[in-house]
Amino acid sequence: MSNEYRGKKAMxxxxxxxxxxxxxxxxxxxxxxxxxxxxxxxxHGGNLFNIEGIADQLRVNIADVRDRNGMDYLVRGQEYxxxxxxQVSHMDSMRDPxxxxxxxxxxxxxxxxxxxxxxxTVKIVYASTRQIYGTPDYLPVDERHLVHxxxxxxxxxxxxxxxxxxxSNVYGVRxxxxxxxxxxxxxxxxxxxxxxxxxxxxxxxxxxxxISVYGDGKQLRDLNHVDDVVEAFxxxxxxxxxxxxxxxxxxTRPVSLLEIVDTLIDLCPEASYRLVPFPEDKKRIDxxxxxxxxxxxxxxxxWKPQVSLRDGLGDAIEFYRQxxxxxxx
Numbered sequence: 658m659s660n661e662y663r664g665k666k667a668m669x670x671x672x673x674x675x676x677x678x679x680x681x682x683x684x685x686x687x688x689x690x691x692x693x694x695x696x697x698x699x700x701h702g703g704n705l706f707n708i709e710g711i712a713d714q715l716r717v718n719i720a721d722v723r724d725r726n727g728m729d730y731l732v733r734g735q736e737y738x739x740x741x742x743x744q745v746s747h748m749d750s751m752r753d754p755x756x757x758x759x760x761x762x763x764x765x766x767x768x769x770x771x772x773x774x775x776x777x778t779v780k781i782v783y784a785s786t787r788q789i790y791g792t793p794d795y796l797p798v799d800e801r802h803l804v805h806x807x808x809x810x811x812x813x814x815x816x817x818x819x820x821x822x823x824x825s826n827v828y829g830v831r832x833x834x835x836x837x838x839x840x841x842x843x844x845x846x847x848x849x850x851x852x853x854x855x856x857x858x859x860x861x862x863x864x865x866x867x868i869s870v871y872g873d874g875k876q877l878r879d880l881n882h883v884d885d886v887v888e889a890f891x892x893x894x895x896x897x898x899x900x901x902x903x904x905x906x907x908x909t910r911p912v913s914l915l916e917i918v919d920t921l922i923d924l925c926p927e928a929s930y931r932l933v934p935f936p937e938d939k940k941r942i943d944x945x946x947x948x949x950x951x952x953x954x955x956x957x958x959x960w961k962p963q964v965s966l967r968d969g970l971g972d973a974i975e976f977y978r979q980x981x982x983x984x985x986x
Contacts, residue, residue: 661895663688668735670694670722670742670768671703675845676784676837677741678707679883680890681715687891691715694722694731694742701744702846706983722764728771735776737894740768740821741784743814746851748938750810761813762820769824769832781821781832782893785903787949789815789836796877797911797950800836800903807944818903825901833899835889837906838949842883842969843976847984854914855880858921859970860985863977865927871935871943874915879908879948882969885962892958899957907951909962920967924974 667684671677672693684691697703697719708715720727722742732738743761744750750757765783772779788811789804806812818834825832841855850857861868889906893899918930935943954960964972977984 661687662737662891664690665736666690666692666734667737667739667894668692668694668731669739672741673697673703673705673707673717674741675702675707676840676883676886677739678704678844679842680739680741680887681708682711683887683891685711685714692731692735693717694720696721696742700846700849700851702852704844704846704983706980707844722768723759725767725771728767729775732768732771732776732779735779738768738772738779738781739890739894740765740781743784743817744810745786745853747788747808747810748851750813751808751938754809757809757813761810761817765817765820769820769830772830773824773828777828777830779830780894781830782890783818783821783832783834785818785834785836786811786814787836787838787905787947788944789818790944790947792944793947796946797907797948798905799950800905800953822901822903831897831900833893833901834903835893835906835954836903836949837881837886838908838947839878839880840883840886841880842973844883845973847977848986855917858918859973859977862921862925862928863974863981865925868918868921868928868930869933870914870918870930871933871939874918874932875913877911877913877946877948878917879911880917880966880969881906881908881962882964882972885964888963889954889958889960892960896958902957904954904957905949905951906954907949907962909965911946911948912966917966917970920970924967924971
């Protein structure tokens with residue numbers, strides 16, 4: 658891995674966002690020539706402070722992946738594209754399904770068509786989501802599980818993923834898809850709670866506030882620290898064994914929401930929590946328990962999560978304490 662990316666051209670769509678910016682830091686460290694493409698749509702997670710410390714070691718192009726002409730130009734000469742551009746809020750997708758469709762479907766076709774005609778030898782790693790599975794039929798969920806998403810975002814992310822697999826299998830544009838679960842860590846959007854519960858829980862804990870936990874708090878989830886997710890992207894980018902394939906990521910073990918909250922309160926003793934009923938709009942798209950089987954990517958690439966829940970939450974808390982003014986408002 659240490660030499661795979663040295664001197665290579667790597668483009669990150671959504672690169673000013675949470676996972677993309679952490680990936681950019683790692684690629685710069687590995688000696689890659691990094692191009693970040695981000696539209697900086699308000700409330701989608703793009704934050705120029707996310708590249709603090711490496712801004713002079715990479716290029717940033719403020720562009721929208723829906724712009725086919727722009728993509729035609731930007732993809733040329735790239736050896737790797739890490740495709741993380743997307744609308745990730747499940748609630749926003751239900752309130753504004755057309756924008757979610759544009760960003761998570763049409764934009765993916767724009768990028769893939771640009772690669773097909775201007776850079777067909779590029780390697781693409783796409784950021785998909787466990788949300789496409791919907792409410793699990795069985796646990797742990799493996800890649801053979803049926804996909805039956807419960808919200809607009811899940812439907813559009815499912816389509817975006819399969820565009821990549823189609824272009825890999827039909828046109829030879831080498832692509833793979835990683836189905837991410839609950840990712841957390843430094844540089845996450847925590848200004849509001851619409852992009853997942855874990856970042857919002859961390860913010861409330863850092864502020865010493867009360868955390869509202871829906872239902873009985875016994876819902877099971879698997880979590881990945883962003884460092885583990887970045888490692889999965891790098892391994893997938895460096896391997897042709899993954900082309901045309903989809904892979905689950907997953908945590909070291911399933912944890913309940915109450916265990917997550919208890920760990921946060923142990924690290925931030927001024928914080929507290931209370932159980933509250935599910936709001937009706939959230940209850941309608943809640944998936945219940947979920948944890949994934951990541952044995953396929955472990956067998957293929959040797960990936961498995963390394964960061965424990967306590968260490969990962971402690972890392973995130975320390976980051977936000979030091980950089981609070983750049984992430985709160």
